[in-house]
Amino acid sequence: MASEMVEANGRRTVATISRQSLHGEIVTRLRDMIIEGDLQPGERIYETQLGEELGVSRTPLREALKFLASEGLVELVPSRGAVVKRFSAKDVEDMLIVLRSLEMLAGRIACAVASDEGIARLRSLHDAMVKHYKAAERLEYYKVNQQIHTGIVALANNAPLAEVHGLLQSRVKRIRFIGHEGAERWAGAVAEHERIIAALEARDAETLARELDTHLANGWERVKSVV
Amino acid sequence: MASEMVEANGRRTVATISRQSLHGEIVTRLRDMIIEGDLQPGERIYETQLGEELGVSRTPLREALKFLASEGLVELVPSRGAVVKRFSAKDVEDMLIVLRSLEMLAGRIACAVASDEGIARLRSLHDAMVKHYKAAERLEYYKVNQQIHTGIVALANNAPLAEVHGLLQSRVKRIRFIGHEGAERWAGAVAEHERIIAALEARDAETLARELDTHLANGWERVKSVV
DNA sequence: ATTTTTTATACTGTATACAAAATGCTTGCA
């Protein structure tokens, strides 16, 4: 049955050598489905139905749901199964407050411990992002943007910090993904990013923290309307 | 919560209103076992064995393990099962850095939004802690101490903040639980707590943040030797 | 007509059974 599944999926087998367990794959698959809005907030998840849809039995699917429940992407209602978690505007605002604090912390640490290569890599990511901005490629821009924020956190070389940041980021991704900002605000965000990268290159911790602070506060303003 | 009563009259949770599902109970049970050192770091978890020990079958146990894996308390090695996660000294230090940042953030917010009753409740907790200190009741002291730190975060009224704080706190609990500090350091910790509560009562955000900063930095110093 | 009760259906929660993978041990051979 498992071998059939691999053939049916086809594309998934390339990277992982099918080394990862099935429930692990389901976790990433479902996470993507939730983030991309394939499974909508408040929607109830029927295990048999979704299992057949994915070509797996209920057992690994349920295990994956438990994992995602701990991540906070789904909610487990006793004897009524899993529901895609819905976030209120206050929830999102609270998350962004924490995210902002975490990124500021990461930025401060990064200024002290990051390698020159790491910073250079972030600069090139930033350049790529600007290209996408000028080409008005929103989706590509969005993806690289995420990579930059994740990259700053990664530079701090603090695994738990990166982990909790990723945890919250995965929750707001769904929101941000939807939010399409106007041209002038978009330009403002790019300018903020430029200053962020500059501060990082100068290893100026306080300036970097301040820039991240305003950038992420503005980010909330940009997304507030769509929540 | 209600399951404690259930456990009192009989070990099986069948007949009564077991509001929480079985895997949910197993999660809390295993979490306690890990924190209290019943399951030691690096120890491999044999599903059938542990299942029989707890009187449950493998299925809900596995679901519980997936949940704990997402929490970071156990590690899932593909086709070799679950292992209680072992943390290096750097891991713990990194966690405490993040915890410190989160508590400082919570403290700042709490000064602005906490209710007077909430602050008063924390003061009485503090008084209880001092009593335990004077009676040299280490375990009781430790428990109330945890409640105070959790309580400060709770005052901020920010669910995601409380969540990630609790996540990291559950990981370092195991360490701190072991660490027995000397009398003079213990006295220092109590004094720091007194200043923290005072700053909170004065709603002096910056002082509170500074006191939390030094308190938690000292906390790392106190625990460093035993990691 | 409305409310309550009953019944049917579908879904979740748990257990068990089966298949695949890995580890350890024994045996054979150099």
Next chain:
DNA sequence: TGCAAGCATTTTGTATACAGTATAAAAAAT
């Protein structure tokens, strides 16, 4: 004696089956 290969045991990974529960619909009574 040392090493390797193969077999056996153990353990995980997955599927399926069964039991319990909630929901919804239909029927009966007020």
